[in-house]
Amino acid sequence: xxxxxxxxxxxxxxxxxxxxxxxxxxxxxxxxxxxxxxxxxxxxxxxxxxxxxxxxxxxxxxxxxxxxxxxxxxxxxxxxxxxxxxxxxxxxxxxxxxxxxxxxxxxxxxxxxxxxxxxxxxxxxxxxxxxxxxxxxxxxxxxxxxxxxxxxxxxxxxxxxxxxxxxxxxxxxxxxxxxxxxxxxxxxxxxxxxxxxxxxxxxxxxxxxxxxxxxxxxxxxxxxxxxxxxxxxxxxxxxxxxxxxxxxxxxxxxxxxxxxxxxxxxxxxxxxxxxxxxxxxxxxxxxxxxxxxxxxxxxx
Amino acid sequence: xxxxxxxxxxxxxxxxxxxxxxxxxxxxxxxxxxxxxxxxxxxxxxxxxxxxxxxxxxxxxxxxxxxxxxxxxxxxxxxxxxxxxxxxxxxxxxxxxxxxxxxxxxxxxxxxxxxxxxxxxxxxxxxxxxxxxxxxxxxxxxxxxxxxxxxxxxxxxxxxxxxxxxxxxxxxxxxxxxxxxxxxxxxxxxxxxxxxxxxxxxxxxxxxxxxxxxxxxxxxxxxxxxxxxxxxxxxxxxxxxxxxxxxxxxxxxxxxxxxxxxxxxxxxxxxxxxxxxxxxxxxxxxxxxxxxxxxxxxxx
Numbered sequence: 396x397x398x399x400x401x402x403x404x405x406x407x408x409x410x411x412x413x414x415x416x417x418x419x420x421x422x423x424x425x426x427x428x429x430x431x432x433x434x435x436x437x438x439x440x441x442x443x444x445x446x447x448x449x450x451x452x453x454x455x456x457x458x459x460x461x462x463x464x465x466x467x468x469x470x471x472x473x474x475x476x477x478x479x480x481x482x483x484x485x486x487x488x489x490x491x492x493x494x495x496x497x498x499x500x501x502x503x504x505x506x507x508x509x510x511x512x513x514x515x516x517x518x519x520x521x522x523x524x525x526x527x528x529x530x531x532x533x534x535x536x537x538x539x540x541x542x543x544x545x546x547x548x549x550x551x552x553x554x555x556x557x558x559x560x561x562x563x564x565x566x567x568x569x570x571x572x573x574x575x576x577x578x579x580x581x582x583x584x585x586x587x588x589x590x591x592x593x594x595x596x597x598x599x600x601x602x603x604x605x606x607x608x609x610x611x612x613x614x615x616x617x618x619x620x621x622x623x624x625x626x627x628x629x630x631x632x633x634x635x636x637x638x639x640x641x642x643x644x645x646x647x648x649x650x651x652x653x654x655x656x657x658x659x660x661x662x663x664x665x666x667x668x669x670x671x672x673x674x675x676x677x678x679x680x681x682x683x684x685x686x687x688x689x690x691x692x693x694x695x
Numbered sequence: 696x697x698x699x700x701x702x703x704x705x706x707x708x709x710x711x712x713x714x715x716x717x718x719x720x721x722x723x724x725x726x727x728x729x730x731x732x733x734x735x736x737x738x739x740x741x742x743x744x745x746x747x748x749x750x751x752x753x754x755x756x757x758x759x760x761x762x763x764x765x766x767x768x769x770x771x772x773x774x775x776x777x778x779x780x781x782x783x784x785x786x787x788x789x790x791x792x793x794x795x796x797x798x799x800x801x802x803x804x805x806x807x808x809x810x811x812x813x814x815x816x817x818x819x820x821x822x823x824x825x826x827x828x829x830x831x832x833x834x835x836x837x838x839x840x841x842x843x844x845x846x847x848x849x850x851x852x853x854x855x856x857x858x859x860x861x862x863x864x865x866x867x868x869x870x871x872x873x874x875x876x877x878x879x880x881x882x883x884x885x886x887x888x889x890x891x892x893x894x895x896x897x898x899x900x901x902x903x904x905x906x907x908x909x910x911x912x913x914x915x916x917x918x919x920x921x922x923x924x925x926x927x928x929x930x931x932x933x934x935x936x937x938x939x940x941x942x943x944x945x946x947x948x949x950x951x952x953x954x955x956x957x958x959x960x961x962x963x964x965x966x967x968x969x970x971x972x973x974x975x976x977x978x979x980x981x982x983x984x985x986x987x988x989x990x991x992x993x994x995x
Contacts, residue, residue: 485958485961485962487954487957487958492957492961493934493935493938493966494938494939494942494953494957494960497939497942497953498953498954498957499953500953500954502954502958504958513962515958515959515962516955518989518990519959519963519986519989521962521963521986581962581963582961582962583960583961583962583963583964583965583966584965584966584967585934585938585960585961585964585965585966585980586961587938587957587960587961587964587966588957588958588960588961589961590958590961591961591962592962629929629930629931630929630930630931630934631929631930631931631971631976634793634885634930634968634971635793638793638794638885638887639794639797642794642797653794653797653798653799653800654787654798654800654802655816657787657792657794657798657887657888658785658787658802658804658815658888658890659815659819660794660883660885660887660888661785661792661882661883661885661886661887661888661889661890661891662785662813662815662821662881662882662883662891662892663819663821663881663883664883664885664887665883665884665885665968666793666883666884666885666887666968666971667884667967667968668934668965668966668967668968671931671934671938671966676931680885686819686821689818689819690818
């Protein structure tokens, strides 16, 4: 039986002092309803960002207390399904994002989500690739706004955080205090103007603690690759962090020596951008599972 | 008739005072033989990097004087084929690359190139994806070592520079003084330990001046996307440069207003790493040709 968590219960910072709005069991299927990143404030092209109440931007639904989770546990979230709304919004914000120095006009665009496509200005159709922008657990010490990414997850805007994939976090506080929101019906790596196709929706998932102590988290697993995710003030630092995290995983978990790890990362690994527009930048390093198998390692 | 240029004629810096080793016509098919990035100094696992003559690293074959090219022209290189050798080398170099702070042991690995695969330590097989590491034209003013990327091209290590694709450069000096080398039988985005599967080989190509004045170069075109390429001292600067170059292309060539360009780049464009290990870092921004077509623009 699937437990449904309403989008009416949101929070705006992952932190150690959160109060859970519900308790869920490990292994239980949960349907988490989510607002879009504007908490529904933008519905038409006339709703511009200068009228936004910024205290209601980037809501995460939750937090959820996951029974039997304690600090240091590695929590695996199996994303079973991402449901999106029937429309999405995109905005331009002068001064913000990777083109903020040249964009001078606020604009809101409403994209229809039809079938498997998002339609931009009745002109451009792009495939739906639903993903979760904000997803994470409460850090042990710091309070991190939901608009910021970090070691706890948060606003990573990673396109791999999608249905069929698994995301791993290290639990910071008892119960994990899990939350998610900020769904994108589609988004390109980079998130240049600080938004994808922003949509309300719901995430169907299952949470479980797994026996992978010390896994460098946040970590993603798809059918054919694993990825380390790292956020830092500069892209250079985030790239270095994601790279070293993957090298640590390959040597610490997959049994490679460091030279093999480095050469194979150079040969067949992919350093990729998640986003370059949030308070911290996020980079991931992708590595093929097929090579892990050659070294005798398989994810659980 | 294809003109063959021997790999015996190499140079180690793109600059305004180069002397051409051959003259080729626009539209003429050229087969450019290339050394690997070590100019053949590494043949076995016993050939370690501490014995390298670094004055013979990153040779480019050429330079070629391309008739009828003058400063400011946009030169299109159609890459028809990339031939690779029957083996490739990879190395680790303590202190170098994205893991140079942790790698302590020099090592050389020789990969067999068999059929469509590169074989690493008789254990891991990865698909061959031949690409050109170093490719470019002479800058008008500066002398740039072939190991460094820049506005003229050079050591961009961009995985899109592959057979079937087109690369565009802005000519800096009369005759362009084109050269290429540093083939990789396969490489992941990032080039973590400063090498792909380094191999000698040959590049079959055709060069033509095209009527795209002001195109932000280096620029790549594949069957389904276009990409701007930008190199800078930090990844943050390179990412910003590639992003602004693409915005400039979309507004200046494809007829988009800046807000449409920004939103579509955020929705369907991809910011990607080329390499993070050379003296300058290289980033590209990929954008789908299908969307350009919706705005009535097609590459020539």
